[in-house]
Amino acid sequence: MTPPLETDVVVAGGGATGVAVLRDLALRGVNAVLVERFDLGTGTSGRWHGLLHSGARYAVRDQESARECIEENTVLRRIAPHTVEDIGGLFVLLPGDDEAYAGKFVEGCQASGIPTEELSAAEARRREPLLAPAVKLAFAVPDGGIDSWALLRSMAADAEARGSRVLVRHPVVGVERAGDRITAVRVHDQVAGEDRLIGCQWVVNAAGAWAGEIGRMAGVPIRMIAGKGVMVVMASRYVRGVVNACRKPADGDIIVPQHEVAILGTTSVQVDSPDDIAVAPADVDRMIDMCAQMVPSLASGRVLRAFAGSRPLYQPESEDGGGSGGLKPSPPVDQGSGGDTREVSRTFTVLDHASRDGLGNMLSIVGGKLTTCRQMAEALVDRLAERMGVTEPCRTATEVLPGADHGPHRLAAPLAGVERDGAYGELICECELVTRGQVRAAIADGLTELEDLRRKLRLGYGPCQAAFCAWRAAGMLAEEGSGGDPLAGLERFLEERWRGQRATIWGDQARQALLNHAIYRGIFDLHGAGRPDEAAAAGLPRTEPVGGG
Amino acid sequence: MRADVVVVGAGPAGLATAVRLAEAGRQVRVIARGNGFTHWGAGAVDALGRLGGERVERPLEAVGRLAEDHPYRLAGEAALRDGLDWFARFAATAGLAHAGDPERNRDQVTALGVLRPTCLLPEPAAQVLGGRVAVVNFEGFRDFSPALCAVGLRGAGVDAVPASAPLPPWDHARYFSAVELARAIDDDDFRRRLAPGLARAAAGADVVVVPAVLGVRGGHEPWADLQRLVGTPLVEAATAPPSIPGLRLFAAYRRRLDALGVGWQFGFPALGVERDGDRVTAVRSEGASRVVVTHCQELVLATGGVAGHGIEANRDGTLTEVVAGLPVEGFPDRTAFLGDRFLGEHPLGAAGVRVDAELRPVAASGDPVHANVRCVGGLLAGHDPTVEGSREGVALATATRTAELLAPTPTPAT
Numbered sequence: 001m002t003p004p005l006e007t008d009v010v011v012a013g014g015g016a017t018g019v020a021v022l023r024d025l026a027l028r029g030v031n032a033v034l035v036e037r038f039d040l041g042t043g044t045s046g047r048w049h050g051l052l053h054s055g056a057r058y059a060v061r062d063q064e065s066a067r068e069c070i071e072e073n074t075v076l077r078r079i080a081p082h083t084v085e086d087i088g089g090l091f092v093l094l095p096g097d098d099e100a101y102a103g104k105f106v107e108g109c110q111a112s113g114i115p116t117e118e119l120s121a122a123e124a125r126r127r128e129p130l131l132a133p134a135v136k137l138a139f140a141v142p143d144g145g146i147d148s149w150a151l152l153r154s155m156a157a158d159a160e161a162r163g164s165r166v167l168v169r170h171p172v173v174g175v176e177r178a179g180d181r182i183t184a185v186r187v188h189d190q191v192a193g194e195d196r197l198i199g200c201q202w203v204v205n206a207a208g209a210w211a212g213e214i215g216r217m218a219g220v221p222i223r224m225i226a227g228k229g230v231m232v233v234m235a236s237r238y239v240r241g242v243v244n245a246c247r248k249p250a251d252g253d254i255i256v257p258q259h260e261v262a263i264l265g266t267t268s269v270q271v272d273s274p275d276d277i278a279v280a281p282a283d284v285d286r287m288i289d290m291c292a293q294m295v296p297s298l299a300s301g302r303v304l305r306a307f308a309g310s311r312p313l314y315q316p317e318s319e320d321g322g323g324s325g326g327l328k329p330s331p332p333v334d335q336g337s338g339g340d341t342r343e344v345s346r347t348f349t350v351l352d353h354a355s356r357d358g359l360g361n362m363l364s365i366v367g368g369k370l371t372t373c374r375q376m377a378e379a380l381v382d383r384l385a386e387r388m389g390v391t392e393p394c395r396t397a398t399e400v401l402p403g404a405d406h407g408p409h410r411l412a413a414p415l416a417g418v419e420r421d422g423a424y425g426e427l428i429c430e431c432e433l434v435t436r437g438q439v440r441a442a443i444a445d446g447l448t449e450l451e452d453l454r455r456k457l458r459l460g461y462g463p464c465q466a467a468f469c470a471w472r473a474a475g476m477l478a479e480e481g482s483g484g485d486p487l488a489g490l491e492r493f494l495e496e497r498w499r500g501q502r503a504t505i506w507g508d509q510a511r512q513a514l515l516n517h518a519i520y521r522g523i524f525d526l527h528g529a530g531r532p533d534e535a536a537a538a539g540l541p542r543t544e545p546v547g548g549g
Numbered sequence: 550m551r552a553d554v555v556v557v558g559a560g561p562a563g564l565a566t567a568v569r570l571a572e573a574g575r576q577v578r579v580i581a582r583g584n585g586f587t588h589w590g591a592g593a594v595d596a597l598g599r600l601g602g603e604r605v606e607r608p609l610e611a612v613g614r615l616a617e618d619h620p621y622r623l624a625g626e627a628a629l630r631d632g633l634d635w636f637a638r639f640a641a642t643a644g645l646a647h648a649g650d651p652e653r654n655r656d657q658v659t660a661l662g663v664l665r666p667t668c669l670l671p672e673p674a675a676q677v678l679g680g681r682v683a684v685v686n687f688e689g690f691r692d693f694s695p696a697l698c699a700v701g702l703r704g705a706g707v708d709a710v711p712a713s714a715p716l717p718p719w720d721h722a723r724y725f726s727a728v729e730l731a732r733a734i735d736d737d738d739f740r741r742r743l744a745p746g747l748a749r750a751a752a753g754a755d756v757v758v759v760p761a762v763l764g765v766r767g768g769h770e771p772w773a774d775l776q777r778l779v780g781t782p783l784v785e786a787a788t789a790p791p792s793i794p795g796l797r798l799f800a801a802y803r804r805r806l807d808a809l810g811v812g813w814q815f816g817f818p819a820l821g822v823e824r825d826g827d828r829v830t831a832v833r834s835e836g837a838s839r840v841v842v843t844h845c846q847e848l849v850l851a852t853g854g855v856a857g858h859g860i861e862a863n864r865d866g867t868l869t870e871v872v873a874g875l876p877v878e879g880f881p882d883r884t885a886f887l888g889d890r891f892l893g894e895h896p897l898g899a900a901g902v903r904v905d906a907e908l909r910p911v912a913a914s915g916d917p918v919h920a921n922v923r924c925v926g927g928l929l930a931g932h933d934p935t936v937e938g939s940r941e942g943v944a945l946a947t948a949t950r951t952a953e954l955l956a957p958t959p960t961p962a963t
Binding site for chain 2: 426428514521
């Protein structure tokens with residue numbers, strides 16, 4: 001076994017919440033190690049539509065949550081401008097929509113501190129030319145787009161620069177307890193293929209939708225509900241800003257333009273496991289048909305793929321007996337019976353297992369959403385710091401993240417870079433403007449799998465679905481002598497990209513799929529041999545992150 | 550517009566059909582949306598590479614084992630043999646001589662180093678690998694990796710080592726594609742400056758594998774010339790699209806059609822047909838400013854399958870033949886289009902129009918839908934050209950059969 005590590009805090013989970021907790025701890029001078037079963041942002045944080053909430057989606061039914069969103073919306077624009085695309089958003093009212101709801105919407109936004117501007121149908125269509133002619137009126141709100149991977153990478157880099165450690169491909173496989181305390185967390189190093197113990201004083205369970213599994217290993221019950229949300233990726237952006245339906249939240253009521261694609265969302269279905277991320281054709285049809293009410297040209301558009309994410313919904317113990325199984329918003333800090341009444345928003349919950357379950361040194365954080373990840377981390381770390389006797393205040397809302405000096409994310413920036421450098425001949429992936437230099441640098445950083453290159457560089461995301469970049473990048477891996485048998489790696493990547501696409505292939509995308517088949521099987525005569533299972537062996541996530549083109 | 554025969558589509562099947570009909574004296578007009586599998590293929594003539602997942606060594610012999618509705622069974626083995634013969638003569642006359650024997654498959658070297666089975670190969674790709682093989686790229690050309698190709702070749706038992714040859718200074722933007730490099734290599738002076746570096750990279754090798762970019766405008770002279778200058782056999786490896794050998798062939802077909810007086814509407818898709826009873830009387834197509842109507846006695850559809858845009862795969866699982874709305878058997882829903890593994894087989898790849906022995910589209914009853922419509926190439930049901938490795942063979946066999954039917958006394962090529 002690899003030599004054990006020692007740290008003050010082990011953070012389990014490399015999603016937005018866990019990474020934000022790690023950074024918060026680092027800024028308060030607390031030594032911590034984050035462990036993640038796959039790669040950063042491969043769970044729910046990478047499987048969503050990429051909306052930087054203004055809070056307007058919650059303005060009618062959940063104003064506390066709406067207030068958190070608009071606060072954090074402002075904070076993220078300040079500390080992480082390079083991850084935010086300032087595109088604004090509209091809530092559009094269609095014929096048949098309840099006009100009374102629009103009134104409540106404006107009042108709710110006002111009460112929550114979200115600025116709105118009412119636009120006539122003509123003004124709305126000037127701003128969004130592809131909006132349905134039937135749109136009656138619209139409200140502009142400060143929604144935005146956010147690249148969750150860029151945010152996670154920046155937060156993690158900041159924490160690492162301050163002495164924290166991030167261990168990816170290290171799933172938690174056990175928890176060592178001595179009486180009412182955890183003494184160490186056992187992880188499996190998937191690259192080395194062996195277990196490793198991390199001795200610690202404290203454990204933070206930030207595993208999101210998988211928090212129940214960490215709880216089970218620690219011997220404390222945490223009842224999570226997996227709420228599956230299906231999203232559909234279109235091959236171009238369609239809209240300039242976010243477009244929402246001005247109605248009670250429902251299936252297919254949001255379109256988020258992101259990078260070169262648009263993401264249509266979303267369903268909300270309770271499933272048995274957060275790993276159930278299958279997408280049914282009917283879900284895809286419903287997303288398209290509903291969103292096409294707002295932007296009709298979506299109906300004849302080209303679908304790149306569909307993916308699903310699992311919301312980390314928490315069901316408090318006290319309601320377990322209810323049997324409804326419904327998806328409820330989470331209550332404030334759940335401390336079992338008794339305990340203090342510290343105020344935390346309803347939209348996320350900090351569980352202190354000392355008072356709740358008699359486990360002295362573990363805290364869990366459940367619920368919430370990416371937009372508020374920093375605030376969630378602050379609430380948890382405030383609580384943890386109090387228990388640890390750390391008096392440093394939270395500084396995450398004011399300290400800007402590394403990369404912020406690049407200024408706001410602009411869609412055209414990568415293209416401008418290629419044009420400035422005359423680097424067309426350097427492009428490995430034309431769809432996503434990935435250059436040879438970027439691929440070479442990533443390989444030099446130790447990446448050996450095409451899947452890793454994809455997540456890091458967006459290689460293979462675009463409309464051609466890796467028809468050309470995959471074998472070019474495989475060639476570069478072969479030249480650097482990285483990653484074992486390059487042809488096996490290429491086949492593995494192609495099969496991984498193929499997963500879950502069947503629900504979304506028709507029309508132009510069917511033509512693309514058969515053309516790609518004619519290239520890889522027809523010209524290159526690759527046959528594969530049912531290799532996808534090697535992905536699991538190689539510790540690769542079976543997940544489809546955001547923007548999954 | 551008016552023609553005896555309108556051929557819709559300019560892939561391997563449409564081009565061969567148009568030339569063969571025009572050679573037989575029919576007045577032909579070609580209407581095409583764009584390029585087809587000349588550009589998107591491997592640059593070889595596949596007849597039958599695989600059957601039931603197994604590599605086929607003797608394609609003509611294997612035809613008898615195909616299902617009865619396979620295009621080869623409908624067109625007949627003689628049509629395949631005649632089509633391959635005709636093609637070999639046509640290509641040689643155009644300066645694009647092919648090597649190979651319809652009785653035996655051979656290996657085509659690909660950019661991934663995998664050796665794919667095919668029937669006829671352009672001479673620059675035909676040399677059999679043996680002894681010590683150098684796999685050489687031209688510096689800065691991003692669509693070929695000698696390291697990757699050498700890995701694949703070694704996996705196939707070939708003694709291959711990667712190398713790189715400098716390109717002489719030439720006038721290009723920093724970006725250059727296979728087509729631009731191939732155009733540069735068309736130039737005599739450029740080749741003379743290129744050869745020494747290539748010879749150094751090839752030092753000690755018995756055979757040199759290079760990407761298939763050795764000239765595009767004419768025939769195989771640039772390859773032959775460079776091979777002479779280097780002093781070692783050069784073998785062009787198949788790359789990803791566009792295929793430079795395919796571009797050469799397309800240009801040769803086009804020159805031949807021009808010489809035969811065949812009219813073209815290229816870049817303008819056919820939109821539909823006009824009918825009189827069971828006959829199609831005209832084809833409507835896009836034009837620069839308005840819809841063009843071309844009257845005809847006979848219509849040949851060579852529009853390809855789903856990959857070629859001859860068939861549209863709809864969201865509800867149905868399939869639509871895009872020009873004449875011919876019957877095509879669809880699927881219960883779209884999840885049946887494709888298989889579990891990308892590199893496996895996909896039902897959609899074999900989707901197509903069912904025809905009778907005279908290549909006329911038939912209804913579910915088996916009766917022809919139209920008396921004067923024929924379907925050729927990838928549009929036909931009963932085969933998956935990618936999985937079988939039969940694309941060019943089916944194109945040539947059905948083009949040959951169509952020429953027999955519509956111009957009963959074909960004259961030889963040239």
